[in-house]
Amino acid sequence: MSQDFQTWMKHTQHTCEQALDELIPGTDATPQQLHEAMRYTALDGGKRVRPLLVYAAGQLFDAPPELLKRAAAAVEMIHVYSLVHDDMPCMDDDDLRRGKPTVHIRYNEATALLVGDALQAQAFITLSEGPGDAANKLAMVKVLAQASGSLGMCGGQAIDLASVGLALSREQLEQMHRLKTGALLRASVMLGAICGKLPDATETEALHAYAGAIGLAFQVVDDILDATADSATLGKTAGKDAADNKPTYVSLLGLDASRQLAGQLCRDAHKALLPFGEKAHYLHDLADLIVQRQA
Amino acid sequence: MSQDFQTWMKHTQHTCEQALDELIPGTDATPQQLHEAMRYTALDGGKRVRPLLVYAAGQLFDAPPELLKRAAAAVEMIHVYSLVHDDMPCMDDDDLRRGKPTVHIRYNEATALLVGDALQAQAFITLSEGPGDAANKLAMVKVLAQASGSLGMCGGQAIDLASVGLALSREQLEQMHRLKTGALLRASVMLGAICGKLPDATETEALHAYAGAIGLAFQVVDDILDATADSATLGKTAGKDAADNKPTYVSLLGLDASRQLAGQLCRDAHKALLPFGEKAHYLHDLADLIVQRQA
Numbered sequence: 001m002s003q004d005f006q007t008w009m010k011h012t013q014h015t016c017e018q019a020l021d022e023l024i025p026g027t028d029a030t031p032q033q034l035h036e037a038m039r040y041t042a043l044d045g046g047k048r049v050r051p052l053l054v055y056a057a058g059q060l061f062d063a064p065p066e067l068l069k070r071a072a073a074a075v076e077m078i079h080v081y082s083l084v085h086d087d088m089p090c091m092d093d094d095d096l097r098r099g100k101p102t103v104h105i106r107y108n109e110a111t112a113l114l115v116g117d118a119l120q121a122q123a124f125i126t127l128s129e130g131p132g133d134a135a136n137k138l139a140m141v142k143v144l145a146q147a148s149g150s151l152g153m154c155g156g157q158a159i160d161l162a163s164v165g166l167a168l169s170r171e172q173l174e175q176m177h178r179l180k181t182g183a184l185l186r187a188s189v190m191l192g193a194i195c196g197k198l199p200d201a202t203e204t205e206a207l208h209a210y211a212g213a214i215g216l217a218f219q220v221v222d223d224i225l226d227a228t229a230d231s232a233t234l235g236k237t238a239g240k241d242a243a244d245n246k247p248t249y250v251s252l253l254g255l256d257a258s259r260q261l262a263g264q265l266c267r268d269a270h271k272a273l274l275p276f277g278e279k280a281h282y283l284h285d286l287a288d289l290i291v292q293r294q295a
Numbered sequence: 296m297s298q299d300f301q302t303w304m305k306h307t308q309h310t311c312e313q314a315l316d317e318l319i320p321g322t323d324a325t326p327q328q329l330h331e332a333m334r335y336t337a338l339d340g341g342k343r344v345r346p347l348l349v350y351a352a353g354q355l356f357d358a359p360p361e362l363l364k365r366a367a368a369a370v371e372m373i374h375v376y377s378l379v380h381d382d383m384p385c386m387d388d389d390d391l392r393r394g395k396p397t398v399h400i401r402y403n404e405a406t407a408l409l410v411g412d413a414l415q416a417q418a419f420i421t422l423s424e425g426p427g428d429a430a431n432k433l434a435m436v437k438v439l440a441q442a443s444g445s446l447g448m449c450g451g452q453a454i455d456l457a458s459v460g461l462a463l464s465r466e467q468l469e470q471m472h473r474l475k476t477g478a479l480l481r482a483s484v485m486l487g488a489i490c491g492k493l494p495d496a497t498e499t500e501a502l503h504a505y506a507g508a509i510g511l512a513f514q515v516v517d518d519i520l521d522a523t524a525d526s527a528t529l530g531k532t533a534g535k536d537a538a539d540n541k542p543t544y545v546s547l548l549g550l551d552a553s554r555q556l557a558g559q560l561c562r563d564a565h566k567a568l569l570p571f572g573e574k575a576h577y578l579h580d581l582a583d584l585i586v587q588r589q590a
Contacts, residue, residue, distance in 0.1 A: 025445055030470075034445050034453040085412060090404035109385035110456050113408070114449050117380060117415065121444030124419050128437035135429040141436050142423035149416030150320055150329050154409050158329040161405050175325075 005285040009052060012072075015065075016051040017043060019073040023126050024119075037107050037115045038122070042080045044098050049218075049290065050075045053188035054195070056282035057207065061196025067132045071140060071191040074123040078148050079184060081119035084112050086157065094240070120148070132195075139194050147187035156180025160246070168247040174216065181222075182215030189283075202275070209272035210283060217265035218290050223248035224258050229295065266291040300580040304347060307367075310360075311346040312338060314368040318421050319414075332402050332410045333417070337375045339393050344513075344585065345370045348483035349490070351577035352502065356491025362427045366435060366486040369418040373443050374479060376414035379407050381452065389535070415443070427490075434489050442482035451475025455541070463542040469511065476517075477510030484578075497570070504567035505578060512560035513585050518543035519553050524590065561586040 020042050027036045051072035058068045087094040087102040088109060095105050104112035127140050146152055156179030163176060189211040193199045199207060226240060227250045240246075249258045269287040273280040315337050322331045346367035353363045382389040382397040383404060390400050399407035422435050441447055451474030458471060484506040488494045494502060521535060522545045535541075544553045564582040568575040 029446065031445070031450050031453040031457065033457065034450060038445060081412075085408055088408065090408060111453070113380055113383065113385060114453050114456075116412070117376075117443075118445035118449035120412065120415050121440050121447075121449065124436055124440035125444055128433055128440055134433045138423055138429045138433045138436070141419055141433070145416050145419035145423055148412075149420055150326070150333060150409075150413035151324065152416075154413035154416065155326050155329060158326040158406070158409050161409075162326065162328065 002285070005282065008282060009289075012052055012055045013045070013048045015055075015069065016048045016072050016076060017045060019069045020076060023070070023073045024077075024122060033107070034111065034114055034118060037103055037111050038119055040100075040106065041084055041097075041103050041115060042077065042119065044100060046076075046080075046098055047293075047295075048072075048076060049286075050079050050184060050188040052286055053185060053211075053214075053283075054192040056280075056286055057189045057192030058195045059192075059282055060276055060279055061193050061199070063192060063195035064132075066130065067136075067195040068192060070126050070130050070132075071195050072188075074126040074140075074144060075184065075188050075191055077119045077123040077126065078144060078153070081116040081123075082148075082153055082157070082184075084119070085116040088112055091157075091161070092240070123148075136194050136198060139198060140191050143187050143190045143194065147183040152179055152183035152187075153181075156183065163247055165245045166247065168252070170252060173247055173249065173252060177216060177219040178212070181219055182212065185215040185218060186211035206272055206275050210269050210287075213265045213269035213272060214287050214290050217262050217269065217287070220249045220258055220262045220265065221291055221293060223250045224255065224262065225293075225295065226250075227255065262291050297580070300577065303577060304584075307347055307350045308340070308343045310350075310364065311343045311367050311371060312340060314364045315371060318365070318368045319372075319417060328402070329406065329409055329413060332398055332406050333414055335395075335401065336379055336392075336398050336410060337372065337414065339395060341371075341375075341393055342588075343367075343371060344581075345374055345479060345483040347581055348480060348506075348509075348578075349487040351575075351581055352484045352487030353490045354487075354577055355571055355574055356488050356494070358487060358490035359427075361425065362431075362490040363487060365421050365425050365427075366490050367483075369421040369435075369439060370479065370483050370486055372414045372418040372421065373439060373448070376411040376418075377443075377448055377452070377479075379414070380411040383407055386452075386456070387535070418443075431489050431493060434493060435486050438482050438485045438489065442478040447474055447478035447482075448476075451478065458542055460540045461542065463547070465547060468542055468544065468547060472511060472514040473507070476514055477507065480510040480513060481506035501567055501570050505564050505582075508560045508564035508567060509582050509585050512557050512564065512582070515544045515553055515557045515560065516586055516588060518545045519550065519557065520588075520590065521545075522550065557586050 024038050024042055025035045029035055054072040054075060055068050083097060084103045086092050087097055088104050094102055103115050127137055156176055159176040160180055189207050193207060266287050270284055273283055319333050319337055320330045324330055349367040349370060350363050378392060379398045381387050382392055383399050389397055398410050419436060422432055451471055454471040455475055484502050488502055561582050565579055568578055
């Protein structure tokens, strides 16, 4: 990864943090505790992988920064809400997230439930306000809502819950992750593109191929890290998948084959970007980042 | 209420039931259990007060049925998701809703969480798809998302939770209900109007005044019914507010003054409709229905 990419990444993460700060109601607004909890979980300097994808894809289509800012913040709000709900006792029951106590630990379960619900609504408020063409903004609402719902992220989580203790085939595992994490990563790429223009069929196909490859790679690497890294490095409880008896790429394929698969998916992602030429360099670098990350 | 109104109401409720059936993914779609649970809670022949408001307000502006159908289904999806989450153990912990076991009782807590999350997303999918002008549809997304979020329904629920055991003033109680139930009722009226056209400032003011009055009336009657009706009539646990030590209009004003207040709010609602003349007759009748309902 080039120096240029590192600089761009830090700048974009900072821009996203500022956007979330601006677009989530302040703690002066009633109800103050709810807004405090929403900000506690959203404004924590996360990796912002989805916003980075929004901005990198937006660059391909010369998207204006003001639209990218809202698209990036909206998809991150959806991601953050899903983490808050996922950490609750009735789901993964996790006490630690990004190195901090989870929302239901820091506050209480009811607050965690409402923080997630309100962040989901805030994502659609964010897309529906601000400048930009109504048709493009409506297309973004559609992409993000579909990626979040029962045929996207929520559906993937439901399959995940139903899979605990089951021996899934590789196809079933892929199907679960295509929905659980893949749908929102794909939406991130599409949102960035739509900020510039409504992509045509060929462009959509290339972007979907790229997003599909990095989506699976992301999950394979997640499974590898869960099996090999420690909690301090991850900022969340390590070894949880095995402890919870959840099917993972590592449990299905083993560690070496999982690493090979991640490498292959990364190459697939690069190949999908060929039609876009040099202009796709940040998307290239993001694919490398996703596969090489240590947390 | 006229025979015509009764017929219109039954027809509209039936249309809404069909729309929800059509717009929520079927049990043949993966994940099947999540879709089954979404349909279990949404397709139960509820009163559909919010969809009735959408259709009645839409009539004022000659809104096309195909747009009203989606607006009505979307607001009902938000309402249903809020009930599912509100019934969970960490919130109101209710076992019975509309005479049936609540989702976390019939299925489990994780499913209830995901059903609510997915229904919220489905509401925005519903508004973003289908025919209609993009600017109007985006305006609907904005109205519904704002009404649902931390400055609307979710905010009201957060205030409600924080108010248990506290002696609220009448102003504080009103503020809570303006958000908790009022925001979505107001959104229903605005959504119906926007299906026809974007209302001007005078029309918006009149619709807000109407919706504000029926929103409070709705809550006052809810409190009266909770204190006076039995669980079988309500289809949910009666006397729960007092048992939970929650502030209500009945506990604050007493039963007689609460009934008088409901009557006054109904007259306020009628008065707000005067600029629309005879064309607002279904909105008139709905105000009466809200105040006179027995469950």
